[in-house]
Each structure stands twice: as C-alpha cells, then as structure tokens.
Amino acid sequence: MSAEEAVRAIETFFEGFNAENDARIREALNFPHVRIASGSVRVIEAPEEFNTPFAALKSVEGWHHSTLDRTEVIHEGADKVHFDVAFSRFLEDGSRYATHRAIWVVTRVGGHWGIQARSSFAP
Numbered sequence: 483m484s485a486e487e488a489v490r491a492i493e494t495f496f497e498g499f500n501a502e503n504d505a506r507i508r509e510a511l512n513f514p515h516v517r518i519a520s521g522s523v524r525v526i527e528a529p530e531e532f533n534t535p536f537a538a539l540k541s542v543e544g545w546h547h548s549t550l551d552r553t554e555v556i557h558e559g560a561d562k563v564h565f566d567v568a569f570s571r572f573l574e575d576g577s578r579y580a581t582h583r584a585i586w587v588v589t590r591v592g593g594h595w596g597i598q599a600r601s602s603f604a605p
Contacts, residue, residue, distance in 0.1 A: 485555045488563040488588035491595045496550045496569070502536045512589050512596030519602050543605075546574040551581065561590040567602075580604070 491510045498506030508529045515526040526532050539545035552568040565588065570581040584602030588595060 484560055484590070485558050485563050487590070487595050489553050489565070491588050491597050492550065492553055492565065492567065492586060495597060496548060499534065500547045502534075504533055507534060508532055510597055512591045512594065512598045515597070516599040518600070520605050543571065543579065544573050545571050547572050556585070562598075563588045569604075 495507055495510035498504070498508075498510060511529070511532065513526065513528055513532075515532065517524045517526070536545075549570045549572070550567070551570055552566065554566040556564040556566050558564075565586045567584045567586045568581060569584070570578045572578050582602050582604040584600060584604070586597055586601075587599040589598040591598075
C-alpha cells in the first residue's frame, strides 16, 4: 500500500516538471530535499528555495518534455519507499535524447508522501 501512495508523488513531480510548474513539483517533495547529481550534493531546506532551471534545460539540452519510464520498488516500509526510477528527455520533435536511471527515496512525513531524495547521473 505504501508504494502505491508513494509512486503518486513521483507522478506528480513529472506532471509539474512537464508543465514547467515549480509549485506543482514542490507539492511532490518533502523537505529538506536532497539531490545528488553532477558530482555534488544539494540540500534544499525549504519549498521556497526549490526551483528548476527550465530555461537552461531548454537552451543547453533543447528539452521539451520528459517521460517517467519506470518506478520499480527496491525497498518498502510503512513510511519510506526506495525506487529505481528511469526517465527520458525529449526534444520538441519527439525524439528522445537522453534516458537516465536514478534512485529516489519517497517518505511519508506528517501524512504527506513526498520525494525526500533523488540520486541520478542526470545533469
């Protein structure tokens, strides 16, 4: 049951990401939020500190949208689920230019399921 609830946070994240809507993405997170990528660890303490560099994704990568390709449960507990996640990035013409695998940790804090940590090789 927890995995079913936890995966909704991941789906909400991708809905917000594709809508370029940081407010929607924040709804899918728990804070502090940790992102491990590009050789660094970033801890975002509060929702107002979170923002997505959509302009850079578009100008540097040509990003248009992403797909959530897989959410496989690695470990599951009552208040925390570890997921093996795969997602792809696409150009406006619909061609896929990148697929990334990641480990995402989704937690239930105060009754709210949210992504607490993400570790990937995505830039």
